[in-house]
Amino acid sequence: xxxxxxxxxxxxxxxxxxxxxxxxxxxxxxxxxxxxxxxxxxxxxxxxxxxxxxxxxxxxxxxxxxxxxxxxxxxxxxxxxxxxxxxxxxxxxxxxxxxxxxxxxxxxxxxxxxxxxxxxxxxxxxxxxxxxxxxxxxxxxxxxxxxxxxxxxxxxxxxxxxxxxxxxxxxxxxxxxxxxxxxxxxxxxxxxxxxxxxxxxxxxxxxxxxxxxxxxxxxxxxxxxxxxxxxxxxxxxxxxxxxxxxxxxxxxxxxxxxxxxxxxxxxxxx
Amino acid sequence: xxxxxxxxxxxxxxxxxxxxxxxxxxxxxxxxxxxxxxxxxxxxxxxxxxxxxxxxxxxxxxxxxxxxxxxxxxxxxxxxxxxxxxxxxxxxxxxxxxxxxxxxxxxxxxxxxxxxxxxxxxxxxxxxxxxxxxxxxxxxxxxxxxxxxxxxxxxxxxxxxxxxxxxxxxxxxxxxxxxxxxxxxxxxxxxxxxxxxxxxxxxxxxxxxxxxxxxxxxxxxxxxxxxxxxxxxxxxxxxxxxxxxxxxxxxxxxxxxxxxxxxxxxxxxx
Numbered sequence: 001x002x003x004x005x006x007x008x009x010x011x012x013x014x015x016x017x018x019x020x021x022x023x024x025x026x027x028x029x030x031x032x033x034x035x036x037x038x039x040x041x042x043x044x045x046x047x048x049x050x051x052x053x054x055x056x057x058x059x060x061x062x063x064x065x066x067x068x069x070x071x072x073x074x075x076x077x078x079x080x081x082x083x084x085x086x087x088x089x090x091x092x093x094x095x096x097x098x099x100x101x102x103x104x105x106x107x108x109x110x111x112x113x114x115x116x117x118x119x120x121x122x123x124x125x126x127x128x129x130x131x132x133x134x135x136x137x138x139x140x141x142x143x144x145x146x147x148x149x150x151x152x153x154x155x156x157x158x159x160x161x162x163x164x165x166x167x168x169x170x171x172x173x174x175x176x177x178x179x180x181x182x183x184x185x186x187x188x189x190x191x192x193x194x195x196x197x198x199x200x201x202x203x204x205x206x207x208x209x210x211x212x213x214x215x216x217x218x219x220x221x222x223x224x225x226x227x228x229x230x231x232x233x234x235x236x237x238x239x240x241x242x243x244x245x246x247x248x249x250x251x252x253x254x255x256x257x258x259x260x261x262x263x264x265x266x267x268x269x270x
Numbered sequence: 271x272x273x274x275x276x277x278x279x280x281x282x283x284x285x286x287x288x289x290x291x292x293x294x295x296x297x298x299x300x301x302x303x304x305x306x307x308x309x310x311x312x313x314x315x316x317x318x319x320x321x322x323x324x325x326x327x328x329x330x331x332x333x334x335x336x337x338x339x340x341x342x343x344x345x346x347x348x349x350x351x352x353x354x355x356x357x358x359x360x361x362x363x364x365x366x367x368x369x370x371x372x373x374x375x376x377x378x379x380x381x382x383x384x385x386x387x388x389x390x391x392x393x394x395x396x397x398x399x400x401x402x403x404x405x406x407x408x409x410x411x412x413x414x415x416x417x418x419x420x421x422x423x424x425x426x427x428x429x430x431x432x433x434x435x436x437x438x439x440x441x442x443x444x445x446x447x448x449x450x451x452x453x454x455x456x457x458x459x460x461x462x463x464x465x466x467x468x469x470x471x472x473x474x475x476x477x478x479x480x481x482x483x484x485x486x487x488x489x490x491x492x493x494x495x496x497x498x499x500x501x502x503x504x505x506x507x508x509x510x511x512x513x514x515x516x517x518x519x520x521x522x523x524x525x526x527x528x529x530x531x532x533x534x535x536x537x538x539x540x
Binding site: 106122123124125126127128129130131132133135156157165167171172174175178179180185187188189190191192193194195196201 | 376392393394395396397398399400401402403405426427435437441442444445448449450455457458459460461462463464465466471
């Protein structure tokens, strides 16, 4: 069993991007400039955005963080988005989700110019992804594809079973891995809350992607010997032994599943 | 075994649309107006467009057919598209595919205003379909969903196996039937040319959608007893006994598969 080390891979990718940015800048190009809009004070969102700002620094991007209050109206937010769409200094931007309940996230996603939509959530980017055209790809599914590719895990002709049909992970990764591409070409089964006899599918998986958000849901009896397991789950589970009062739990019962696998992502502990 | 009669269903749907149009017009609304652009003289395209014009007449739509020569440039075609995009009299339009080789079909699809893209091929519509948002749905996949729904064939929790990953049928129908919706909720497996041991998947199918374009490819040994079979294939096969010199062949070997099925679409003969 081999661990798929996403953190080490992220470091490597950032090194590659930093080298590319350095070359661009040496050739007289401006630094890429990423902006992020954070509405309110959701603590997980604060963490995510801080990571993105830090990643920009690491690779040599300029970054701008726009903080808006929890009371921001949808119209005000759309106005900020229009400014970023029209600002030639800004190459791409994200609006951190979730948004306060008074703001419709679909309206926000649609308002972002798809050419600056680095999250890849705009329907134009989703549609182009499905059609196999160049586009911004959503981060988690693209990360999974890269994790497989850079670990030389064969995908062509393999049976990939995806559990969970979210717009952010399950649906896009199932489409990306089914594409006619050297980094894909999987036979893909998309399972979800309405799937009957789920284990009958997961036991067929050469590559199993668990993205349903139920802690330790995937147990040893659901996994084929030699499978590759990608655990996308990060659910907060109360844990009095932690300073924060919780730990992040994966969707896979790591201790019992890991010995069966050829490759598996590490269990989330934080 | 029961035949799924798409022709009878189409007639019924047209009757419903005609009644709705009559109500709209009685309430003072203008007739819906569909335009079609046909470039060149491809004989299959001529037939398709003629059917669409006829369907418009049957349901009470106005229709406009714009015929352009095989020598039309991409720039000229894009200009016609811009005119239709901006014409408030035109509610929707299609550009019949395939186009002459000098014209890039992706550029054409992208040029159509997605709000008039009744074919549902614009990435915005594809993306919104994936995300479960209101949009124009592509005709063949939506036809399959309607064929299942109007025949009261249960889809929730059923294993649907789609063979073929085209942008027009395989990919969209696999996404549509996996959605969290009363007319979907299938567990969906998408198979294609790189799938290994295809029969191992198709034999699991409660609903099998054959959309690969290989005449009589699906044989009895690939089908589970009681399955629902949707045959999307229409390949021209030479047939000297026909006046046209060919017949249209389905992807399913009807004679041997039909006795196994609960429901099956008829074999194409024309």
